[in-house]
Amino acid sequence: MTHDPLPPLRDVIARHGLRASKALGQNFILDLNLTRRIARAAAPFDACAVYEVGPGPGGLTRALLMEGATRLVAVERDSRTLPALEEIKPHGQTALK
Numbered sequence: 001m002t003h004d005p006l007p008p009l010r011d012v013i014a015r016h017g018l019r020a021s022k023a024l025g026q027n028f029i030l031d032l033n034l035t036r037r038i039a040r041a042a043a044p045f046d047a048c049a050v051y052e053v054g055p056g057p058g059g060l061t062r063a064l065l066m067e068g069a070t071r072l073v074a075v076e077r078d079s080r081t082l083p084a085l086e087e088i089k090p091h092g093q094t095a096l097k
């Protein structure tokens with residue numbers, strides 16, 4: 001996906017009642033321009049499997065998909081974020097653990 005077809009991350013976070021937990025070191029990046037810059041710094045993803053540790057609600061995950069990651073495995077310890085991550089799943093070959 002080259003554009004973001006998903007609702008704004010801020011809305012997704014609100015809809016799922018997510019709050020960043022200090023105990024889990026959480027800090028969710030809402031700025032898609034910033035997450036895309038981060039993802040671009042790691043690109044290109046041709047023929048790569050991308051492993052993302054700690055996607056939270058998926059801000060960087062979306063950006064990785066938009067910048068060309070087609071095989072993405074995201075591992076998150078906070079199960080509260082899984083419903084938000086599930087919304088991203090149909091937009092890439094994404095595995096959630």
Ligand SMILES: C[S@@+](CC[C@H](N)C(=O)[O-])C[C@H]1O[C@@H](n2cnc3c(N)ncnc32)[C@H](O)[C@@H]1O
Pocket residue numbers: 024025026027028029030035053054055056057058059060061075076077078
């Ligand atoms: C700073 S937040 C990053 C959030 C996200 N990447 C973003 O784009 O905003 C770090 C994330 O790592 C997760 N985390 C912390 N320890 C972890 C672990 N051992 N395995 C998987 N996820 C972990 C936290 O629950 C949190 O969601």
